[in-house]
Amino acid sequence: MGRFSFSLAPENVVNVAVQEGLIGEVGPVIAELTTGRKAMVLTHPVVADLFMNNLKASLESAGFAVQAMSLPEGESSKEWDNLTDIFAELRQGGFDRSDVIVSLGGGVAGDIATVVAGLYMRGLSLVHMPTTLLSQVDSCLGGKGAVNFGPGKNMLGLFYQPKLIVVDPDLLKTLPDEQLASGYAEAVKCALLSERVRLALGAWRLEGEPPAASFQPPEGATDGRLALGAWRLGETVRDQEPGTSHGSAPSSGDRVPGCGVSVGDFQPPRVMASPLHSNKNLLQQLRAGSQEPLIQACLTYKASVVKSDPLDTGVRQQLNLGHTFAHALEAVGGYSEYNHGQAVGLGLLAALRLSELRYGINRSIEDEVRRLLDELGLPTCTTYGYDDLQPYFKADKKGAAGKPRFVGLKALDEYAMIEDAREDELREALQAVFCESRQD
Numbered sequence: 522m523g524r525f526s527f528s529l530a531p532e533n534v535v536n537v538a539v540q541e542g543l544i545g546e547v548g549p550v551i552a553e554l555t556t557g558r559k560a561m562v563l564t565h566p567v568v569a570d571l572f573m574n575n576l577k578a579s580l581e582s583a584g585f586a587v588q589a590m591s592l593p594e595g596e597s598s599k600e601w602d603n604l605t606d607i608f609a610e611l612r613q614g615g616f617d618r619s620d621v622i623v624s625l626g627g628g629v630a631g632d633i634a635t636v637v638a639g640l641y642m643r644g645l646s647l648v649h650m651p652t653t654l655l656s657q658v659d660s661c662l663g664g665k666g667a668v669n670f671g672p673g674k675n676m677l678g679l680f681y682q683p684k685l686i687v688v689d690p691d692l693l694k695t696l697p698d699e700q701l702a703s704g705y706a707e708a709v710k711c712a713l714l715s716e717r718v719r720l721a722l723g724a725w726r727l728e729g730e731p732p733a734a735s736f737q738p739p740e741g742a743t744d745g746r747l748a749l750g751a752w753r754l755g756e757t758v759r760d761q762e763p764g765t766s767h768g769s770a771p772s773s774g775d776r777v778p779g780c781g782v783s784v785g786d787f788q789p790p791r792v793m794a795s796p797l798h799s800n801k802n803l804l805q806q807l808r809a810g811s812q813e814p815l816i817q818a819c820l821t822y823k824a825s826v827v828k829s830d831p832l833d834t835g836v837r838q839q840l841n842l843g844h845t846f847a848h849a850l851e852a853v854g855g856y857s858e859y860n861h862g863q864a865v866g867l868g869l870l871a872a873l874r875l876s877e878l879r880y881g882i883n884r885s886i887e888d889e890v891r892r893l894l895d896e897l898g899l900p901t902c903t904t905y906g907y908d909d910l911q912p913y914f915k916a917d918k919k920g921a922a923g924k925p926r927f928v929g930l931k932a933l934d935e936y937a938m939i940e941d942a943r944e945d946e947l948r949e950a951l952q953a954v955f956c957e958s959r960q961d
């Protein structure tokens with residue numbers, strides 16, 4: 522089992538477990554974390570049909586009275602009005618601060634559960650059981666919750682940390698290809714910022730980079746199928762590969778300001794030759810293998826960044842690489858034309874072109890990302906251009922004083938904030954993803 526915990530404050534420990542088959546073992550661990558014995562599971566109809574019986578049985582075996590609410594599928598359920606039904610259900614069910622909210626679903630269920638748990642009675646215990654690759658590699662960790670409001674995405678939200686994140690990669694077996702590919706887009710983003718994720722991704726190929734590799738759990742991580750109930754909460758704290766407020770990954774032995782973690786403590790993963798080759802069936806090859814190493818690499822990378830900057834005012838902003846473009850694309854497409862991962866893939870290409878204009882990074886990085894997205898079946902061009910997207914850049918909540926903010930790369934693993942992007946630069950950056958120009 523891959524497991525680790527990280528604390529954002531003495532009373533705020535986030536426990537993370539990654540292992541195939543965990544869904545049936547989660548009840549006793551949640552019981553260790555909470556004194557209340559009511560659990561509200563927020564999920565979606567499709568996910569509930571697949572996994573709810575298993576989760577419910579585990580929770581009930583640990584003494585929980587379980588209620589479940591099925592939220593509408595998709596981004597449209599991230600609306601404030603939908604939350605009031607959930608609050609009403611909690612009140613009718615007699616939930617109090619000792620009880621627990623469990624999200625069972627992708628990023629949408631997780632975002633809603635975070636807002637509900639953070640607001641109801643000023644805070645219930647929160648547990649995430651992510652079921653999409655996107656939520657397993659990214660959104661389950663970090664404590665961000667939000668709903669949409671007006672033209673901007675995620676405009677109403679908060680930071681509220683889960684006590685426990687239980688990632689069961691087995692749940693991905695039923696995930697449609699389009700959703701699986703969408704999750705890889707966030708993993709590709711992490712790969713641009715973390716060598717460890719590049720190794721775990723396996724399919725990454727770039728001149729001068731380590732060979733494509735598969736990831737092994739770091740030394741000290743527990744292998745084998747331990748029952749989660751045997752896990753002593755908070756026993757394992759491993760911090761790995763944090764970014765810095767200076768915008769680049771620290772060299773070995775650097776100390777990260779404010780978090781007391783020595784990067785020199787990090788044991789690099791063992792690396793094996795990967796069976797992956799360039800082809801059009803990348804998604805099927807990836808699906809055939811275990812997602813556990815990639816998920817562990819992404820989550821340990823993200824945990825180290827979040828620990829350094831829980832409230833997203835500094836180094837954590839690197840995780841928004843490609844996202845100012847992506848959120849604009851999602852919004853202009855009415856949140857139905859592109860899912861989050863598809864938009865992130867396009868956003869990465871535009872951000873890399875902007876980085877080339879600003880910092881002269883090598884076009885081969887953009888080419889490699891385009892190849893990966895293409896082989897994963899993700900879009901690599903759009904008909905939307907600057908004039909379509911520009912109003913959404915301005916509305917983006919990542920900006921300040923009416924100016925949009927973009928994340929760029931000076932090199933792999935070295936990000937930079939761009940707060941003064943000019944119109945001509947953005948127009949040129951978007952040429953990287955403009956369908957007509959790419960067909961010329």
Ligand SMILES: NC(=O)c1ccc[n+]([C@@H]2O[C@H](COP(=O)([O-])OP(=O)(O)OC[C@H]3O[C@@H](n4cnc5c(N)ncnc54)[C@H](O)[C@@H]3O)[C@@H](O)[C@H]2O)c1
Pocket residue numbers: 565566567568571594595596599626627628629630632652653654655656659660661662663664665666675692693694695696697700703860861862
């Ligand atoms: N909080 C954060 O840090 C953060 C980070 C990134 C993205 N997000 C948010 O996440 C959302 C996107 O999340 P998503 O891509 O996971 O989509 P999603 O939550 O909408 O799930 C996609 C669809 O897959 C179905 N599904 C989920 N798991 C399944 C499974 N195992 N088998 C079969 N079907 C399954 C769901 O029913 C749903 O219809 C966006 O709203 C985005 O803003 C949040």
